[in-house]
Amino acid sequence: MARTVWDSTVGxxxxxxxxxxxxxxxxxxxxxxxxxxxxxxxEFNHYAHWLRTVGEPFMHYEWTxxxxxxxxxxxxxxxxxxxxxxxxxxxxxxxxxxxxRKPRAGYxxxxxxxxxxxxxxxxVWHILDLxxxxxxxxxxxxxxxxxxxxxxxxxxxxxxxxxxxxLALGLHIRHGFWSAAQxxxxxxxxxxxxxxxxxxxxxxxxTAGFIAVPVGVMTGVVS
Amino acid sequence: MKLTLRxxxxxxxxAEGTMSTYEVDGISPDMSFLEMLDTLNEExxxxxxxxxxxxxxxxxxxxxxxxxxxxxxxxxxxxTTTCQxxxxxxxxxxxxxxxxxxxxxxxxxxxxxxxxxxxxxxIQAGGYITAPTGSAPxxxxxxxxxxxxxYAFEHAECIxxxxxVAACPNGAAMLFTSAKVNHLNVLPQGAPERETRVLDMxxxxxxxxxxxCTLAGECATACPKGIPLTSITRMNREWLRATRKxxxx
Ligand code: HEM
Ligand code: SF4
Ligand code: FES
Numbered sequence: 376m377a378r379t380v381w382d383s384t385v386g387x388x389x390x391x392x393x394x395x396x397x398x399x400x401x402x403x404x405x406x407x408x409x410x411x412x413x414x415x416x417x418e419f420n421h422y423a424h425w426l427r428t429v430g431e432p433f434m435h436y437e438w439t440x441x442x443x444x445x446x447x448x449x450x451x452x453x454x455x456x457x458x459x460x461x462x463x464x465x466x467x468x469x470x471x472x473x474x475x476r477k478p479r480a481g482y483x484x485x486x487x488x489x490x491x492x493x494x495x496x497x498x499v500w501h502i503l504d505l506x507x508x509x510x511x512x513x514x515x516x517x518x519x520x521x522x523x524x525x526x527x528x529x530x531x532x533x534x535x536x537x538x539x540x541x542l543a544l545g546l547h548i549r550h551g552f553w554s555a556a557q558x559x560x561x562x563x564x565x566x567x568x569x570x571x572x573x574x575x576x577x578x579x580x581x582t583a584g585f586i587a588v589p590v591g592v593m594t595g596v597v598s
Numbered sequence: 599m600k601l602t603l604r605x606x607x608x609x610x611x612x613a614e615g616t617m618s619t620y621e622v623d624g625i626s627p628d629m630s631f632l633e634m635l636d637t638l639n640e641e642x643x644x645x646x647x648x649x650x651x652x653x654x655x656x657x658x659x660x661x662x663x664x665x666x667x668x669x670x671x672x673x674x675x676x677x678t679t680t681c682q683x684x685x686x687x688x689x690x691x692x693x694x695x696x697x698x699x700x701x702x703x704x705x706x707x708x709x710x711x712x713x714x715x716x717x718x719x720x721i722q723a724g725g726y727i728t729a730p731t732g733s734a735p736x737x738x739x740x741x742x743x744x745x746x747x748x749y750a751f752e753h754a755e756c757i758x759x760x761x762x763v764a765a766c767p768n769g770a771a772m773l774f775t776s777a778k779v780n781h782l783n784v785l786p787q788g789a790p791e792r793e794t795r796v797l798d799m800x801x802x803x804x805x806x807x808x809x810x811c812t813l814a815g816e817c818a819t820a821c822p823k824g825i826p827l828t829s830i831t832r833m834n835r836e837w838l839r840a841t842r843k844x845x846x847x
Contacts, residue, residue: 376844388810465767473697474604476670560836561835562828563828564828
């Protein structure tokens with residue numbers, strides 16, 4: 376069965392939908408967690424520490440976090456590989472464009488592809504910046520996420536990269552959530568408006584929620 | 599009406615094609631788009647030139663043979679087939695671009711004619727039911743709920759023209775395939791092959807080199823028969839169901 380799924384365009388699209396929804400679920404939780412930054416370093420750093428102790432005493436220190444990381448890594452890789460393979464196939468299936476081009480044709484497809492590439496690059500930068508500290512702008516300190524975040528958003532490029540990526544995320548989710556519902560066969564004529572509304576609301580909440588943090592630092596509400 | 603036409607001319611499948619420009623005069627707004635092309639071809643023949651090759655048959659919107667991309671839109675600006683498009687949709691002095699369906703799975707044969715036999719092979723893969731032939735069956739032998747009959751009919755309207763493929767940025771045949779799958783899968787007569795039908799037709803669709811669906815929605819906008827985008831959703835559901843069942847066997 377795994378072979379049938381992976382070898383079929385419909386199956387590979389299912390892989391994209393499921394991995395996309397896993398990442399989406401994670402992002403909702405991540406966004407809510409981030410908002411704790413508005414309640415000061417104590418609460419934010421405590422929350423970050425708690426992430427490492429979830430599940431104790433059943434789980435050892437950081438085990439739960441590592442499980443989440445492995446699932447997310449699998450989701451990102453599955454999503455990106457399917458996106459790449461399907462996109463290659465799609466481009467090959469339409470080798471020649473029309474001389475007379477209709478404005479906006481393929482708009483959603485193009486934003487998903489470019490948006491996806493932006494998100495992929497962002498994820499790499501984001502981890503190197505705030506998880507490992509490899510490309511961090513200030514003196515990165517493990518266990519001091521509050522200060523690390525403030526340092527990142529005290530640089531113009533930190534803000535720029537982050538905000539552009541979050542706008543791309545909003546557009547990606549707007550088409551992606553609704554698409555995933557169609558791919559998984561959950562859409563219908565009666566449900567179409569509701570699904571589009573949920574997609575828009577999710578996109579708006581996530582984008583606004585994530586962007587609130589750099590805006591908070593820029594305006595001095597978080598310092 | 600006087601019009602400038604820019605038409606895709608290509609001698610054969612292997613030749614390089616180009617857009618050639620022609621002027622036509624004396625076009626009535628009541629002519630169909632194909633009659634306008636007939637007028638051009640008569641002039642070309644009188645001048646001893648090669649007439650423009652284009653597909654057509656019934657000229658009443660039911661056979662699915664006509665296939666032109668007019669000003670970048672499959673079947674032109676109205677939601678109908680090219681043969682049912684009339685010149686009143688254009689204005690005197692307009693320049694009109696006419697191109698063939700573009701998709702790797704629909705290679706150009708000549709000028710505006712493309713080879714759509716990939717669709718036939720998708721149908722051969724599962725677009726049929728198994729039924730005894732001979733005398734007509736008793737009409738009430740197999741009751742079909744009214745909503746199902748309506749749903750099947752809506753999808754049976756697909757004439758296999760390929761406008762959905764031509765309009766899709768990925769050259770995907772999902773709307774066509776889903777129309778055929780849903781038409782038969784919803785009916786009791788189609789039930790014995792319900793799973794193999796969707797699996798085999800989707801596999802053949804991939805085999806033919808059509809692209810995948812990115813839910814851009816261009817197909818449903820171009821379809822002259824109004825096959826809805828949700829038809830694809832329903833086929834996805836059928837495909838997932840069949841895959842799960844096949845996995846259990
Ligand atoms: C590695 C970075 C990413 C790449 C390269 C990428 C690329 C893509 C592409 C090309 C599509 C298909 C678009 C289409 O079919 O029109 C897509 C769909 C989707 N993406 Fe992403 N994306 C990425 C990250 C994300 C993230 C972080 C999320 C989480 C919210 C996400 C959620 C989705 C969803 C839900 C879909 C819809 C799947 C479907 O159409 O059934 N993607 N992505
Ligand atoms: S789905 Fe519509 S556009 Fe596609 S082949 Fe059938 S009738 Fe033509
Ligand atoms: S010629 Fe038959 S549908 Fe147009």
